[in-house]
Amino acid sequence: xxxxxxxxxxxxxxxxxxxxxxxxxxxxxxxxxxxxxxxxxxxxxxxxxxxxxxxxxxxxxxxxxxxxxxxxxxxxxxxxxxxxxxxxxxxxxxxxxxxxxxxxxxxxxxxxxxxxxxxxxxxxxxxxxxxxxxxxxxxxxxxxxxxxxxxxxxxxxxxxxxxxxxxxxxxxxxxxxxxxxxxxxxxxxxxxxxxxxxxxxxxxxxxxxxxxxxxxxxxxxxxxxxxxxxxxxxxxxxxxxxxxxxxxxxxxxxxxxxxxxxxxxxxxxxxxxxxxxxxxxxxxxxxxxxxxxxx
Amino acid sequence: xxxxxxxxxxxxxxxxxxxxxxxxxxxxxxxxxxxxxxxxxxxxxxxxxxxxxxxxxxxxxxxxxxxxxxxxxxxxxxxxxxxxxxxxxxxxxxxxxxxxxxxxxxxxxxxxxxxxxxxxxxxxxxxxxxxxxxxxxxxxxxxxxxxxxxxxxxxxxxxxxxxxxxxxxxxxxxxxxxxxxxxxxxxxxxxxxxxxxxxxxxxxxxxxxxxxxxxxxxxxxxxxxxxxxxxxxxxxxxxxxxxxxxxxxxxxxxxxxxxxxxxxxxxxxxxxxxxxxxxxxxxxxxxxxxxxxxxxxxxxxxxxxxxxxxxxxxxxxxxxxxxxxxxxxxxxxxxxxxxxxxxxxxxxxxxxxxxxxxxxxxxxxxxxxxxxxxxxxxxxxxxxxxxxxxxxxxxxxxxxxxxxxxxxxxxxxxxxxxxxxxxxxxxxxx
Numbered sequence: 001x002x003x004x005x006x007x008x009x010x011x012x013x014x015x016x017x018x019x020x021x022x023x024x025x026x027x028x029x030x031x032x033x034x035x036x037x038x039x040x041x042x043x044x045x046x047x048x049x050x051x052x053x054x055x056x057x058x059x060x061x062x063x064x065x066x067x068x069x070x071x072x073x074x075x076x077x078x079x080x081x082x083x084x085x086x087x088x089x090x091x092x093x094x095x096x097x098x099x100x101x102x103x104x105x106x107x108x109x110x111x112x113x114x115x116x117x118x119x120x121x122x123x124x125x126x127x128x129x130x131x132x133x134x135x136x137x138x139x140x141x142x143x144x145x146x147x148x149x150x151x152x153x154x155x156x157x158x159x160x161x162x163x164x165x166x167x168x169x170x171x172x173x174x175x176x177x178x179x180x181x182x183x184x185x186x187x188x189x190x191x192x193x194x195x196x197x198x199x200x201x202x203x204x205x206x207x208x209x210x211x212x213x214x215x216x217x218x219x220x221x222x223x224x225x226x227x228x229x230x231x232x233x234x235x236x237x238x239x240x241x242x243x244x245x246x247x248x249x250x251x252x253x254x255x256x257x258x259x260x261x262x263x264x265x266x267x268x269x270x271x272x273x274x275x276x277x278x279x280x281x282x283x284x285x286x287x288x289x290x291x292x293x294x295x
Numbered sequence: 296x297x298x299x300x301x302x303x304x305x306x307x308x309x310x311x312x313x314x315x316x317x318x319x320x321x322x323x324x325x326x327x328x329x330x331x332x333x334x335x336x337x338x339x340x341x342x343x344x345x346x347x348x349x350x351x352x353x354x355x356x357x358x359x360x361x362x363x364x365x366x367x368x369x370x371x372x373x374x375x376x377x378x379x380x381x382x383x384x385x386x387x388x389x390x391x392x393x394x395x396x397x398x399x400x401x402x403x404x405x406x407x408x409x410x411x412x413x414x415x416x417x418x419x420x421x422x423x424x425x426x427x428x429x430x431x432x433x434x435x436x437x438x439x440x441x442x443x444x445x446x447x448x449x450x451x452x453x454x455x456x457x458x459x460x461x462x463x464x465x466x467x468x469x470x471x472x473x474x475x476x477x478x479x480x481x482x483x484x485x486x487x488x489x490x491x492x493x494x495x496x497x498x499x500x501x502x503x504x505x506x507x508x509x510x511x512x513x514x515x516x517x518x519x520x521x522x523x524x525x526x527x528x529x530x531x532x533x534x535x536x537x538x539x540x541x542x543x544x545x546x547x548x549x550x551x552x553x554x555x556x557x558x559x560x561x562x563x564x565x566x567x568x569x570x571x572x573x574x575x576x577x578x579x580x581x582x583x584x585x586x587x588x589x590x591x592x593x594x595x596x597x598x599x600x601x602x603x604x605x606x607x608x609x610x611x612x613x614x615x616x617x618x619x620x621x622x623x624x625x626x627x628x629x630x631x632x633x634x635x636x637x638x639x640x641x642x643x644x645x646x647x648x649x650x651x652x653x654x655x656x657x658x659x660x661x662x663x664x665x666x667x668x669x670x671x672x673x674x675x676x677x678x679x680x681x682x683x684x685x686x687x688x689x690x691x692x693x694x695x696x697x698x699x700x701x702x703x704x705x706x707x708x709x710x711x712x713x714x715x716x717x718x719x720x721x722x723x724x725x
Contacts, residue, residue, distance in 0.1 A: 046366040047385070048681055048719070051392035064717070136539045158542055244483055245542055245699055261363040262688060263718050 039270035046264035061271035073247050074255035086230040089170030094177020098185055118172045127239025130168050161248040165237050184218025217291055224287035228280050252276050319347050322375035326354040326361045333642040337635040341626045359486040369394040376617040379609040382487040384683035391681045395427040396613040401624050402426055414674045415648035418607045422680055428610035431631045432645040435667050436604040439569055440562035442590040448472045455595050465535045468561045476535040478563040481694035484546045489694050490687035496564050496604055497523040499675045500596030507680040514725045515712050524704035527697045538698050556580050570663035571644030586663050605674020608645040646671050682719050689714035
């Protein structure tokens with residue numbers, strides 16, 4: 001059926017309203033992404049002969065990447081980091097915080113402020129703050145705590161580097177998880193819990209049978225956001241360890257940076273970035289599909 | 296009314312005139328407060344002499360971050376007109392990239408260049424035979440040791456004659472004083488310092504003293520490279536050098552600024568800047584009577600010989616894509632003046648490349664540096680080649696693995712070779 005004049009005018013107005021956003025998206029997201037794909041097929045570099053005359057080298061960067069043990073190490077480290085800090089650490093502590101804040105606590109405002117506090121510090125500042133806590137030597141905070149209990153001290157970022165960055169990132173991300181999950185919890189009507197209580201359901205049963213299923217869309221949305229954003233974490237870990245020692249905390253984001261701005265191999269760095277984009281895309285699609293599950 | 300119109304016309308005319316006579320602007324990159332302070336009087340002099348406006352752009356202080364930002368801007372074509380380079384190792388690669396404007400004819404015609412030390416002139420010549428940098432300051436490096444600590448412990452202060460002799464001395468220091476005996480900068484966190492202030496000292500006195508072949512390839516599989524890593528391995532395994540601080544984010548702070556002044560580290564490689572910046576008059580933790588308390592040894596060769604390492608300290612260059620290359624070259628020659636050299640020497644402690652500095656009354660006041668300046672011509676150096684920046688990063692990675700006791704000397708050499716091959720291609724490594 002032909003559109004009326006009014007409908008066509010409304011469509012035109014809509015396009016005009018959306019155009020600036022569309023242009024910005026093309027300029028700052030779509031074009032750079034396409035250019036990165038192009039770069040990944042070149043030997044473009046920041047210095048040396050390849051910087052003067054870069055050339056197309058086909059799929060050589062990708063062939064090199066698949067045989068590069070450091071790339072696979074970076075992928076593995078990123079997987080453990082995302083699993084440990086986003087999927088387990090932040091989610092569990094965020095959910096516990098959200099459930100706790102639903103109750104009538106004495107210091108509820110203080111408790112929520114403390115949880116939100118890590119987000120107030122810029123990530124590099126937070127990184128340096130944690131270095132002072134986890135550094136080697138007798139004066140570092142954690143070493144002082146463990147020595148108080150008669151336990152041996154250590155340079156925690158050297159001895160347990162991956163565990164430490166998981167702890168720090170968990171600390172930093174609890175607030176986001178808590179806010180999202182609190183929003184999810186608030187959508188569950190209290191009447192359902194009251195009815196369950198009248199039927200004799202225990203708190204554990206109510207959590208398993210009511211809270212978790214009804215929160216599933218929120219949980220999956222949180223998982224999608226936190227997984228993708230944790231894959232992209234850079235500043236906090238770079239400030240803490242710079243990817244060391246010996247690649248133990250070299251996340252894929254740090255690996256991309258090191259290839260592009262330490263080894264100055266932009267083409268190879270772009271190839272790693274393209275693969276990371278694909279991994280994020282696959283995970284995103286999987287979460288979106290899972291979110292359509294009927295409860 | 297007429298007065299108002301006349302006044303308005305005058306204002307417009309004045310505005311137009313001032314636009315026409317407005318000075319051209321040169322952008323100059325600088326990093327680190329000491330470097331910015333050292334350039335202050337030079338900037339004023341250039342503005343006055345050339346009638347230009349100089350805009351000083353402050354860059355991040357750590358050398359590695361500075362170089363990354365500079366290279367990114369050079370690649371993008373929006374870098375400043377003039378800039379310094381944190382490491383000599385970066386120059387050849389930047390020449391290959393076409394970032395630097397050649398200054399051979401200008402610098403050779405410049406009167407001030409005639410009295411530069413030959414070692415500085417040689418270091419400034421790139422593999423293609425052209426000169427691209429102003430080699431106005433030299434980093435003269437050797438081993439600095441705590442004379443007072445050694446004398447008190449009854450340990451010889453004589454010049455060690457071989458690597459074995461040096462390691463034996465470090466061991467004696469550890470046994471008799473409990474302090475660390477010797478430090479060679481190492482590890483990824485130290486950036487190019489692992490190469491510039493560590494590895495180079497030893498390789499020039501090894502069985503394979505150069506790592507560039509006649510055809511410009513990098514010879515990294517040589518016996519000398521492995522032997523150098525073996526020295527690191529010995530120092531680390533016998534706990535003769537501090538390891539934990541070198542794995543942290545600012546590895547130089549604890550050993551250089553805390554342990555050495557406290558006598559807990561007795562010997563370390565360093566440059567003349569240590570007498571000024573690290574432990575001298577510009578230091579936050581100075582050692583009183585630093586030249587009496589801290590002595591120097593040249594770095595002994597593997598089986599003999601003595602080596603004092605010479606590098607170009609933060610050489611300046613002109614951006615090849617500068618909108619006003621000729622003007623920038625004139626400004627570059629001003630940066631090479633004795634006055635600027637002395638200003639840098641006073642604040643940072645590097646050595647002026649001009650012999651004329653010896654006659655400068657301000658330089659004469661820097662009594663710590665005068666004898667080093669007089670002997671600067673004896674400096675040894677590695678022949679430069681494209682890919683040195685990559686070698687420096689490879690050395691940092693290899694020594695990092697040694698610090699973590701993950702590999703032996705052969706393993707460290709493999710890390711270096713593999714990294715350079717991965718980055719530059721198999722055909723670049725012999």
